[in-house]
Amino acid sequence: MRKILIPTDFSENALNAIHYALELFKYEISVFYFMHAYQDDIYINEALLTRETLSRATKIVSDQSKKQLEDLIKDIRKQHPNPRFTYRMVSSNNVLVDEADKIVENENIDIIVMGTKGKSNHKKLTFGSHTLQVLKYVECPVLAIPSNYKYIQPKxxxxxxxxxxxxxxxxxxxxxxxxxxxxxxxxxxxxxxxxxxxxxxxxxxxxxxxxxxxxxxxxxxxxxxxxxxxxxxxxxxxxxxxxxxxxxxxxxxxxxxxxxxxxxxxxxxxxxxxxxxxxxxxx
Known part of the structure; x- marks a missing residue:
């Protein structure tokens, strides 16, 4: 059984990488772990946070993360119905590279699939900062899909x-x-x-x-x-x-x-x- 970890920030680039992975592994019995690490989203306006508002912000971001993952999996089941696939969701108050590292170790992941860039989509960069961190520090093969790359069978x-x-x-x-x-x-x-x-x-x-x-x-x-x-x-x-x-x-x-x-x-x-x-x- 193939175990595939897909970090997502719900951007177009992340969605594009997901569709590529679902096509690439369609012949294999696979478990997909869709992971959203949302700690950065909580602290995005750190100057405005107090201890009280931190707790409230964490709850809001956590609920939103779980809802987005549930909606993502619902859409995937419709668009890519495949009896060989099982889906799991991981919503975590953590930074992406640390959470990816933890899941790779605990679940014995075979491969990570992600976009070369996320929401920022900086044109001059080959890799976004999150993808570069995963490539450098997570001990697992990484398949990075460029922005707007439409799936074709790799020949x-x-x-x-x-x-x-x-x-x-x-x-x-x-x-x-x-x-x-x-x-x-x-x-x-x-x-x-x-x-x-x-x-x-x-x-x-x-x-x-x-x-x-x-x-x-x-x-x-x-x-x-x-x-x-x-x-x-x-x-x-x-x-x-x-x-x-x-x-x-x-x-x-x-x-x-x-x-x-x-x-x-x-x-x-x-x-x-x-x-x-x-x-x-x-x-």
Whole structure:
């Protein structure tokens, strides 16, 4: 059974990500956890709050959160009737990243699906602040859906890697099972001036090949210096509709997320983006 966590702020971007997830996992028996963490909404006008009004504001925001989640699930049941799906709602007086982390741990979540941005929808940013926090700090694969990206079956995914890290079977298995029903072609690209791999790289490459066995997988070396330029060019030149990267120490994605100021991230993502977190969790 697939366990999917979907944080929502009830924005158009969040709703768009929900519809994408419901289509992507329609062939799997799945439990969807729709989560609204509303602590920020309570303190939005902190200067006006007193102890007395804080209690009242908390009750109002809490009731509204539960009602919006109930309405959301009611609408989803109408629009996406699927006997394979079970829905659970989580309304929490917490900040999003902490609540997501808690649910991932307690429920052994397989994947988080969310919009690349929420209500703010800042045009210059690749990721909104909440999505960036989840990508950086929550130990779970994250599938981020860009604003206004309309669902199409993923037919061509690209997976840039340097083959330097040992992959986690659970996460590659997730990729395989998620994309196998759509017969998605996966291009694993190695950005380097040299085609020669070390013994460790060869072993990690073989592990990918074995674990993604249900999918057509191509291994390609791209002769470029700049990683992000190579990825962006490959996506635009090859009609790619999903980008997969691993977020761990010494990976391409770590360099992009952690070493760039938030507003200067140079990876220009206009397609669904799956970040594998490559961490040890229960199997």
């Amino acid at each position: 061509h995914a690209v997976f840039p890697t340097n083959y330097l890290i040992p992959y986690k079977r659970r996460e590659l298995k997730l990729v395989c099972e998620m994309l196998a029903p759509f017969r998605t072609k996966i291009d694993v690209i190695y950005v380097s001036k040299s085609k020669k791999l070390s013994m460790r790289q060869e072993d990690n490459k073989s592990f990918i090949e074995e674990t993604l066995c249900k999918n057509e997988t191509n291994f390609i070396t791209v002769n470029r210096k700049r990683i992000t330029e190579a990825i962006n060019s490959y996506i635009s030149d090859n009609g790619v509709d999903m980008l997969i990267m691993v977020n761990t120490r010494h990976s391409h994605l770590e360099n992009i997320l952690f070493q760039s100021p938030i507003d200067e991230i140079s990876l220009n993502i206009g397609i669904p983006f799956l970040a594998l977190q490559n961490i040890e969790r229960r199997h």
